[in-house]
Amino acid sequence: MIIFDHVSKVYPNGTVGLDDVSLRIEDGEFVAIIGRSGAGKSTLLRAVNRMHQITSGSLTVNGTDVTGLSGKPLRKFRRGIGMVFQSFNLVTRTSVIKNVLSACVPDMPFWRVILGAFRREDKIRALESLDKVGILDKAYMRADQLSGGQQQRVALARILCSRPKAILLDEPFSALDGFLKWNLELELSDLLRRFNGPIVWVSHDLGECRRNCGCVCVMESGRTGGVMALDALIAHPDSLSAARLAGYKNFFPCRACEGGVFVPDWGLTLRGISAGPEHSLLAVGPDAVDLSGKDYAFRVLRVIQDVGHNVVLLRPDGASENAPVLRIEAAPENVPQPGSILTLSLRPEALLLF
Numbered sequence: 001m002i003i004f005d006h007v008s009k010v011y012p013n014g015t016v017g018l019d020d021v022s023l024r025i026e027d028g029e030f031v032a033i034i035g036r037s038g039a040g041k042s043t044l045l046r047a048v049n050r051m052h053q054i055t056s057g058s059l060t061v062n063g064t065d066v067t068g069l070s071g072k073p074l075r076k077f078r079r080g081i082g083m084v085f086q087s088f089n090l091v092t093r094t095s096v097i098k099n100v101l102s103a104c105v106p107d108m109p110f111w112r113v114i115l116g117a118f119r120r121e122d123k124i125r126a127l128e129s130l131d132k133v134g135i136l137d138k139a140y141m142r143a144d145q146l147s148g149g150q151q152q153r154v155a156l157a158r159i160l161c162s163r164p165k166a167i168l169l170d171e172p173f174s175a176l177d178g179f180l181k182w183n184l185e186l187e188l189s190d191l192l193r194r195f196n197g198p199i200v201w202v203s204h205d206l207g208e209c210r211r212n213c214g215c216v217c218v219m220e221s222g223r224t225g226g227v228m229a230l231d232a233l234i235a236h237p238d239s240l241s242a243a244r245l246a247g248y249k250n251f252f253p254c255r256a257c258e259g260g261v262f263v264p265d266w267g268l269t270l271r272g273i274s275a276g277p278e279h280s281l282l283a284v285g286p287d288a289v290d291l292s293g294k295d296y297a298f299r300v301l302r303v304i305q306d307v308g309h310n311v312v313l314l315r316p317d318g319a320s321e322n323a324p325v326l327r328i329e330a331a332p333e334n335v336p337q338p339g340s341i342l343t344l345s346l347r348p349e350a351l352l353l354f
Helices: 043-047 071-081 096-107 110-115 121-133 148-161 177-190 207-210 232-233 240-247
Strands: 004-010 016-025 030-034 058-061 081-086 166-170 199-203 215-222 250-253 255-257 258-264 268-271 281-284 296-305 310-316 326-330 339-348 351-353
Touching: 004 030, 004 043, 004 258, 004 339, 030 043, 030 207, 043 058, 043 199, 043 240, 043 339, 058 351, 071 081, 071 232, 096 148, 121 148, 177 207, 207 232, 215 240, 240 281, 268 310
Parallel strands: 030 199, 030 215, 081 166, 166 199
Antiparallel strands: 004 016, 004 058, 250 281, 255 258, 258 268, 281 351, 296 310, 296 339, 310 326
């Protein structure tokens, strides 16, 4: 179990990495920490195994208060934390099995470390770990002779060999191509679902989280929300950052008016939307636009071809040329012509106000 209790981290230059974070991740729970670049995700992850010293608050991992650890107790604690980085951190000029066996080094007598005299049971454990990730046949090859995907598997096998009590993953597939990433995700997900300790996966890719994790926690400017089901985040984003991660790409300044919401940049009142004086930003969801509706007239400015769909840029007919555009997606068979006028409606349930 990992418990953050009002944890803050301030760097020497005054930058706030974590801002009063309170978060609880239970044993057996697989939680994704998502947020934009600079939100504090990696700082949070590195605080768990004390790569970053927190400034205030308390942090407990599997019953151990890590904030005061140093020296031998800290090294012993870190042996129970498996961490997969964006980079593989392999010794490329040595063999695959020696890279995996490095997980056993902290528990070995000094003379064994110097001589590289690993015990028979350690070698068996390393080979079993390589077998679990599907590269047992590469055990005695040099690590620099492997592909990027195979090197990532070596890094995962090293984690398994260490028999961790918690696993931390910092965007582990960001350096891989789409096809290899997909296959490794499936294999890693199967392995991790059999793990009984807490798992924290840092990402900014909602699709990656959906394929692998059951729960998510959104980070923004060093702060975290609560842990929630991923489907709940997508259906009901509760913050601006969550809305961006859930696929909202259209945001417009607005204000409440009689009968709806007024968008000044468009000079347009959107009717049937309940807003209060505290609302100043309208978020238009990916499913908000109903092209069969007849409420508003928009001019098609541009059509951009994408994989599997087209992106259509619209602006209310008669709005200023400097007015922001509405971006929607259209199937290839339903592509409007640039310059044409579309009539559409906006589904109130797919609109958010902040």
